[in-house]
Amino acid sequence: xxxxxxxxxxxxxxxxxxxxxxxxxxxxxxxxxxxxxxxxxxxxxxxxxxxxxxxxxxxxxxxxxxxxxxxxxxxxxxxxxxxxxxxxxxxxxxxxxxxxxxxxxxxxxxxxxxxxxxxxxxxxxxxxxxxxxxxxxxxxxxxxxxxxxxxxxxxxxxxxxxxxxxxxxxxxxxxxxxxxxxxxxxxxxxxxxxxxxxxxxxxxxxxxxxxxxxxxxxxxxxxxxxxxxxxxxxxxxxxxxxxxxxxxxxxxxxxxxxxxxxxxxxxxxxxxxxxxxxxxxxxxxxxxxxxxxxxxxxxxxxxxxxxxxxxxxxxxxxxxxxxxxxxxxxxxxxxxxxxxxxxxxxxxxxxxxxxxxxxxxxxxxxxxxxxxxxxxxxxxxxxxxxxxxxxxxxxxxxxxxxxxxxxxxxxxxxxxxxxxxxxxxxxxxxxxxxxxxxxxxxxxxxxxxxxxxx
Ligand SMILES: *Cc1c(COP(=O)(O)O)cnc(C)c1O
Numbered sequence: 001x002x003x004x005x006x007x008x009x010x011x012x013x014x015x016x017x018x019x020x021x022x023x024x025x026x027x028x029x030x031x032x033x034x035x036x037x038x039x040x041x042x043x044x045x046x047x048x049x050x051x052x053x054x055x056x057x058x059x060x061x062x063x064x065x066x067x068x069x070x071x072x073x074x075x076x077x078x079x080x081x082x083x084x085x086x087x088x089x090x091x092x093x094x095x096x097x098x099x100x101x102x103x104x105x106x107x108x109x110x111x112x113x114x115x116x117x118x119x120x121x122x123x124x125x126x127x128x129x130x131x132x133x134x135x136x137x138x139x140x141x142x143x144x145x146x147x148x149x150x151x152x153x154x155x156x157x158x159x160x161x162x163x164x165x166x167x168x169x170x171x172x173x174x175x176x177x178x179x180x181x182x183x184x185x186x187x188x189x190x191x192x193x194x195x196x197x198x199x200x201x202x203x204x205x206x207x208x209x210x211x212x213x214x215x216x217x218x219x220x221x222x223x224x225x226x227x228x229x230x231x232x233x234x235x236x237x238x239x240x241x242x243x244x245x246x247x248x249x250x251x252x253x254x255x256x257x258x259x260x261x262x263x264x265x266x267x268x269x270x271x272x273x274x275x276x277x278x279x280x281x282x283x284x285x286x287x288x289x290x291x292x293x294x295x296x297x298x299x300x301x302x303x304x305x306x307x308x309x310x311x312x313x314x315x316x317x318x319x320x321x322x323x324x325x326x327x328x329x330x331x332x333x334x335x336x337x338x339x340x341x342x343x344x345x346x347x348x349x350x351x352x353x354x355x356x357x358x359x360x361x362x363x364x365x366x367x368x369x370x371x372x373x374x375x376x377x378x379x380x381x382x383x384x385x386x387x388x389x390x391x392x393x394x395x396x397x398x399x400x401x402x403x404x405x406x407x408x409x410x411x412x413x414x415x416x417x418x419x420x421x422x423x424x425x426x427x428x429x430x431x432x433x434x435x436x437x438x439x440x441x442x443x444x445x446x447x448x449x450x451x452x453x454x
Contacts, residue, residue, distance in 0.1 A: 013080045013245070013248065014067075014072055014075050014076065014079050014080055014241070014245070015067065015240075015241055015244040015245060016066065016067060016072070017064040017065055017066050017067060018064070018065045018067060018237045018238055018240050018241060018244075019063070019064065019237070019240040019243070019244060019275060019276050019279065020057075020060055020061070020062055020063055020064070020065055020233075020237055020240075021236075021240075021271075021275040021278060021279060021347065021351075022060070022061050022233070022347070023061055023062060023063035024063065024279050024282055024283075025282075025350070025351070025354075026282070026354065027354070028061075029321070029346055029347060029350040030308075030321040030346070030350070032318040032319065032320045032346070033308060033318060033319040033320075033452065034318060034319075035310065035315060035316070035317070035318060035319055035450075038319075038452065041318050043055045043056070043059065045318070046058065048218070048219045049215060049218050049219060049225060049226040050225060050226065051123045051124050051126070051127040051129060051225055052127060053123040053126065053127065054120060054123050054124075054234050057233070057234040057237055058232060058233050058234045059233075060233075060237075065237060067119075067241070068119075068122060070122055071118055071119050071122050074118045074151060075115075075118070075241070077107075077108065078106045078107045078108065078114075079241065079245065080245045080248075080249070081102060081103055081104055081106050081107070081242070081245065082102075082103050082106065083100055083101070083102050083103075083245075083246055083249035083250065083253070084100065084101055084103055084378070085098065085099070085100050085253070086099040086100070086101055086374075086377070086378050086393075088377040088378055089373070089374060089377040089378055089394075089397075090397070091377070092373065092376075092377045093394065093397050093398060093401065094401065095397040095398065095400050095401040096400055096401060096404065096405065096406040097396065097397040097400035097401070097405070097406060097407050097408070097409055098255060098406070098407075098408045098409065099393055099397055099409045099411075100250065100253070100255070100257070100408065100409065100410045100411075101393070101410070101411050101412070101413045102242055102245070102246045102249075102273060102410070102411075102412050102413065103380065103413045104242060104269065104412065104413065104414050104415060105380065105383070105386075105413060105414075105415045105416035107144075108147050109140065109143045109144040109147050109174070110140070110143075110383075110415050110416050110418060110419065111140050111144065111269075111383065111414055111415030111416075112239060112242060112268070112269045112272060112412070112414050112415065113140055113141050113144035113145075113229055113268075113415075114144045114147055114148060115238050115239050115241055115242065115272070116144075116229065116234075116235045116238035116239060116268065117141075117144040117145045117147065117148035117227070117229065118147075118148045118151065119238045120132075120145075120148065120227045120234075120238075121145070121148035121149055121151065121152045121154055121227075122148075122152060124152075124154060124225055124227070125152040125153070125154060128223075129154065129223060129224065129225045130154065130155060130223040130224070131154065131155040131156075131157065131221070131223055131224040131225075132145060132149060132154055132155070132156050132157070132218075132224070132225060132226070132227050133156075133157045133158075133159070133214040133215075133217045133218045133224060133225075133226050133227075134156070134157075134158055134159070134214050134226065134227045134228070134229070135158070135159045135160075135161075135185065135207060135210030135211045135213070135214045136158050136159070136160050136161070136164075136171075136175075136210070136229075137160075137161050137164055137207050137210075138164055138168060138171065138420075139160060139164060139168050139171025139172065139174070139175065139419070140171070140229075140383075140415065141229035141230070142158035142160055142171065142175050142180070142182065143171055143174045143175050143178065144229065145158065145180070145227055145229070146158065146174070146175040146176075146178035146179065146180035147178050149178065149179065149180060150178040150179045150180075155180075155181070156175075156178075156179070156180035156181070157180070157181050157183065157214075157217065158175055158180055158181065158182045158183065158214075159183050159185040159187065159210040159211075159213045159214045160172065160175075160182050160183065160184060160185060160210065161185055161204070161205040161206060161207060161209075161210050162184045162185055162186065162203065162204050162205035163204035163205060165182070165184040165185075165205075166184070167422070168419065170419050171419050174419075183213075184205070185205045185209055185210040185213050186203050186205055186209050186213065187213060189213070189217070190212075190213040190216045190217060191216060192209065192212040192213055192216050193209070193213050196209055206313065206330075207341070208312045208313025208327075209313070211311075211312045211316075211317075212312065212316060214226055215316060229266075229268070230265060230266025230267065230268040230341070230345065231266035231267065231268070231311070231341070231343070231344075231345045231346075232345070233345075233346070233347055235266075235268050235345075236267065236268050236271035236272065236275065236345060236347055236348075239268045239269060239271055239272025240271070240272055240275055240276055241272070242269065242272035242273045242412060243272055243273045243274060243275060243276035243277060244276050246273060246276075246410065246412075247276055247277070247280075250410065255408050256286065256288070256408060257277065257286075257288045257408050257409065257410035258287070258288055258289065258407040258408050258409070259288060259289045259290075259291060259396050259407065259408075259409045259410070260273060260274055260277045260288050260289070260290050260291070260410050260411070261273075261291045261292075261293060261389050261392045261393055261396070261409065261410070261411035261412070262274055262291075262292060262293070262389055262411065262412040262414070263292075263293045263294070263385050263386055263387075263388040263389040263412075263414060264292040264293060264294050264300075264301065264344065264348060265294075265341055265385060266341050266343075266344070266345050267292070267344050267345030267347070267348035267349075268345065269412050269414040270292045270293075270348060270412070271345065271347060271348055272412065273410070273411075273412040274290045274292070274357065275347075277290060278290060278351065278356060278357070281356070282356075288410075289358060290356070290357040290358065291357070291358045291359075291360055291392055291396075292348065292352070292357055292358070292359050292360070293359075293360045293361070293362060293388040293389055293391070293392045294359065294360070294361050294388065295331075295361065295362065295363070295364055295367070295388060296361045296362060296363045296364075296434070296437060297331055297363075297364065297434070297435060297437060298325070298331035298341070298342075299325070299361045299437065300323050300324065300325055300341070300342065300343060300344045301323050301344055301348075301349075301352055301359035301361075302359050302360070302361045303325070303361075303437070303442065304323040304324050304325045304343075304344070305323070305324060305446055305449070306321065306322070306323050306324075306349060306353050307321065307322075307324060307449050307452075308320065308321050308449070308450060308452040309322060309324040309326065309327055309342075309343060309449055309450065310327040310450065311327070311343065312327065313327055313328065315327065319450060319452060320343070320346045321346060321349065321350075322343045322344050322345065322346045322349040323343065323344045323349045323352065323353075324342055324343040324344070324449070325342045325343070325442055325445055325446070326342060326442070326444075326445025326446045326447075326448055326449055327342055327343075327445070327448070328444075328445045328448050329342045329441060329442060329445035330441075342445075360392055362388055362391045362392070363434040364384075364432060364434060365427070365432055365433075365434050366391055367384070367387040367388050367390070367391045368384070368387060368423075368424070368427040368432065369391075370387055370390045370391035370394050371384070371386075371387035371390055371391075371417070371424075372424075372427075373394065374387075374390045374394075380413065380416060381416055381417040381418065381421075381424070382413060382415075382416065382417055383414060383415035383416060383417045383420055384417060384420050384423050385414060385415065386412075386413050386414045386415055386417075387417075389411045389412060389413065389414070390411070390413070392411065393409050393411040396409050397409060
């Protein structure tokens with residue numbers, strides 16, 4: 001364990017700083033570009049939607065960024081999150097491998113997302129913001145921001161993709177319990193929503209549309225900002241509390257991981273557990289393989305192209321260099337809603353491009369089978385997103401068995417599935433199908449990538 005890691009430890013075992021991997025990368029990540037000018041964007045371009053403290057973190061090259069004391073105070077509600085050895089699963093698999101998981105489902109919203117929502121709400125409050133807007137798909141992020149808003153007395157307005165708004169009433173009820181306003185998107189409250197409704201009154205919505213609505217509401221009012229729950233550098237930064245804690249807990253257990261695994265939608269919980277270990281690896285202090293897992297139906301890292309692309313379907317966001325399926329690619333409906341993004345975080349994409357991490361893709365029915373096996377041995381029902389990491393961990397443990405190796409596996413269980421039981425009902429009823437990946441849809445979405453001179 002490095003000196004820096006020791007320095008981070010508070011008496012109560014919650015790290016005192018987040019870790020910024022940009023400080024240690026062999027080459028800097030390519031800059032985000034302005035969609036109009038094609039020039040690198042500056043802090044001023046982001047000022048209408050994010051508070052300055054968050055923008056500074058977005059572009060920071062400092063290695064350690066102190067966690068404000070009020071944020072650490074709130075982290076104490078559920079942090080440090082448990083590091084659990086999956087002994088029952090090891091027994092069920094009859095593997096010589098040791099399997100550990102870092103369980104982020106103990107947070108109030110049931111996932112890792114409050115690690116960043118609390119920090120973002122804090123910085124907005126510090127800068128006098130009164131209201132936050134955001135979008136949510138399945139509702140994990142919306143409820144995490146709603147929770148954080150309630151603690152800092154901020155109004156929270158969540159644009160929830162209409163089909164989920166109707167299909168997931170419990171997530172909506174959770175947001176409302178925390179005092180947030182939840183609006184089915186597309187809505188008639190915004191110009192972008194009205195434009196969609198005029199063309200297709202029955203639109204069931206999409207994340208791209210919900211983002212446009214939330215951003216539009218944020219730029220209109222001085223007292224309102226926007227918050228994003230994945231993908232961006234500052235979000236990944238806040239999630240490193242997961243890996244820093246895990247490293248300490250693994251040291252307490254006197255073990256070092258040979259493999260570190262996380263599921264990746266936008267990349268934030270994966271980066272959270274992996275980037276601290278990647279630092280150790282780059283410094284020659286760890287030999288761990290680092291594995292990012294995605295669904296075969298939205299295979300950004302394994303089938304996408306590393307290119308500049310828009311973050312949204314409406315082409316309002318900066319151009320970022322990332323592994324992408326093309327902003328117009330629509331993944332087929334499947335239940336791991338949090339893994340449906342067309343791109344991958346620029347920082348995760350960069351380390352993948354540099355060959356520092358391994359990507360892996362699994363079909364959803366295989367992931368549900370793994371999740372059920374996990375639930376029947378460890379008792380915890382994984383979120384559908386997290387089941388991808390569970391599947392990868394089980395595969396690694398079975399490889400260890402075949403090779404007769406007693407390796408140590410560490411994975412992030414990013415959340416529980418208590419609000420996703422309909423997906424389990426559908427799985428048991430045999431209704432979940434693995435749709436073959438549509439290569440022609442990918443080709444046409446990639447053909448629409450913006451032309452960027454590099
Ligand atoms: C949102 C979510 C994800 C995917 O987001 P990342 O930014 O890739 O971590 C994964 N697991 C859970 C439980 C989620 O809620």
